[in-house]
Amino acid sequence: MAGRNGMRTVKVVVTGPFGAGKTTFIQTISEITVLSTEKQVSDHTRALKGHTTVAMDFGRITVAEGLALYLFGTPGQERFDFMWEILAEGMLGFVLMVDHDREESLDEAGRILEFFTDIADVPFIVAVNKVDEEPESAVEAARSKLAIPEGVKVVPIDAREREDVKQSLITLLYTVLEQLTSRDGQAELVGEAG
Amino acid sequence: MLEGTLESFTLPDIFQLLAFTKKTGCLKLERNGASGRVYFDDGEVYYALSSGGRLALGRRLVGAGEVDTDQLRAALDKQRELADDGEGLRLGQILLDQDAIDQDTLETFVREQIQDAIFDLMRWDDGNFSFDSESDEATVDEPIELSVTVENLIMEGSRRLEEWENVKKKIPSMDAVVAMQPRPGDDEVEVNLRPEEWQLLTLVDGQRTVGDLVDIYGQGQFSTCKLLFGLVGAGLLEVRDVETEGPPSVAALLQQRELLRELEKQEDERAREGRLRKERLGDDRPAADTAGDDEGGSEEAEPPEDEATPAAEEVEVETEPQDEGPADEDSDGQPDPSGNGDQRLTTDPDIDEDLVQRLIEGVKGL
Numbered sequence: 185m186a187g188r189n190g191m192r193t194v195k196v197v198v199t200g201p202f203g204a205g206k207t208t209f210i211q212t213i214s215e216i217t218v219l220s221t222e223k224q225v226s227d228h229t230r231a232l233k234g235h236t237t238v239a240m241d242f243g244r245i246t247v248a249e250g251l252a253l254y255l256f257g258t259p260g261q262e263r264f265d266f267m268w269e270i271l272a273e274g275m276l277g278f279v280l281m282v283d284h285d286r287e288e289s290l291d292e293a294g295r296i297l298e299f300f301t302d303i304a305d306v307p308f309i310v311a312v313n314k315v316d317e318e319p320e321s322a323v324e325a326a327r328s329k330l331a332i333p334e335g336v337k338v339v340p341i342d343a344r345e346r347e348d349v350k351q352s353l354i355t356l357l358y359t360v361l362e363q364l365t366s367r368d369g370q371a372e373l374v375g376e377a378g
Numbered sequence: 379m380l381e382g383t384l385e386s387f388t389l390p391d392i393f394q395l396l397a398f399t400k401k402t403g404c405l406k407l408e409r410n411g412a413s414g415r416v417y418f419d420d421g422e423v424y425y426a427l428s429s430g431g432r433l434a435l436g437r438r439l440v441g442a443g444e445v446d447t448d449q450l451r452a453a454l455d456k457q458r459e460l461a462d463d464g465e466g467l468r469l470g471q472i473l474l475d476q477d478a479i480d481q482d483t484l485e486t487f488v489r490e491q492i493q494d495a496i497f498d499l500m501r502w503d504d505g506n507f508s509f510d511s512e513s514d515e516a517t518v519d520e521p522i523e524l525s526v527t528v529e530n531l532i533m534e535g536s537r538r539l540e541e542w543e544n545v546k547k548k549i550p551s552m553d554a555v556v557a558m559q560p561r562p563g564d565d566e567v568e569v570n571l572r573p574e575e576w577q578l579l580t581l582v583d584g585q586r587t588v589g590d591l592v593d594i595y596g597q598g599q600f601s602t603c604k605l606l607f608g609l610v611g612a613g614l615l616e617v618r619d620v621e622t623e624g625p626p627s628v629a630a631l632l633q634q635r636e637l638l639r640e641l642e643k644q645e646d647e648r649a650r651e652g653r654l655r656k657e658r659l660g661d662d663r664p665a666a667d668t669a670g671d672d673e674g675g676s677e678e679a680e681p682p683e684d685e686a687t688p689a690a691e692e693v694e695v696e697t698e699p700q701d702e703g704p705a706d707e708d709s710d711g712q713p714d715p716s717g718n719g720d721q722r723l724t725t726d727p728d729i730d731e732d733l734v735q736r737l738i739e740g741v742k743g744l
Contacts, residue, residue: 350741
């Protein structure tokens, strides 16, 4: 997607259950102050008798001249499902964040994963947040509970650590690259066969 | 004076320039009778309005239920009184002075008003602009000390533009009529609504257009259309261009009921004629079962209705077998397990390996 100012932009969606660390993930890496509609909308709806509402985060990373990565954090609450599809449109891939501390949130994570894999055939990774010790077992537990296929990367992260967030984005981007390479390879094979 | 066209210099470009150079003054935009004004102070925006997305602050506060009728009446009386004395004070400020609203609320609504105006202006593909830093029109008497950074305005505007592309798919025009869906979608088991969604739903009467609802609801075009988009997506509302798509389902349902009424009338007529015919047949039938029975009357001798001999002119109803293939079959005859084909979103085909490599290198270098 090319922006109006000529900047090429690519969108990555960060999703997961409420409280999984999506906002922190985006805040940790974004070069701009994260625009969180949670604040804006809650301000707005305070006038509408003060109810918590949509939380959608938006961050940007300029990775090269004329090339920026936009990070969109989905609202965690179930009643904003309709926003997910809007956000998913045109995404390069997505990061599913899960909270290692709250096992019960894995059910919700499973529902979100099902939704996104139903509507989009794009690469994704799972980032297991808040892992203090034994990252391997945390990763395995999440993989098993969410029935993540072997080919999909599951990584432990601390969303507050910039290096962790960077690495998880790089992991996602390599997954995208692999898929593109594989797709191109198949296209060539089809071309040769034809 | 800085001036030019939006084809050669986009609004974000102009904003950046004015922000970098810390300008104070008014950016005027004009296009086909539409106009916009964005007021800068030291490179930051403190007020904006556009003829397209204009919704007065009073309307917004009333729409949000922030002030009641008595408070509004008192504020308007005060405004008139001040005007008679040659003073001018904005309604928002009067409401603030009268403690009808607090400073935070006022700022929130003014900020939203500014953002709505910028969003409207960012949708212009063409037009002329000029920046005036000297004349009387270069400033506006805005008592609320509010400034918004250009970067935040552009980013929020861009985010809205992106969302707007999707919203437009279900809310095609401001003239489309909004109506309740007579039946929720098949998947709807439980409906959860936020207060603002409920508030908007109560305004839907099957006659009002999207534009009417934006006006009455008072929260700006973007916010209102986004809520409508969600409610349409949830299967609760429908938005129709009446000219091309016909009336909303509720109206169509009423029309169908009228048609059925005609049909029911015809059936009543037919049933009445059938009864009369049976009575006639009963009178003419040879009295075989009652031969020799002097008292054998036709009414007593009438067999049960399902055994009655059909009248020669009885209407016959046939149902022709439908020659349809199995449901959900592809054109090649293969069944489609998903029922509607794989319409999943895929990676943008414009994204290639080089671009992803650049992204990887860029993220590594952060």
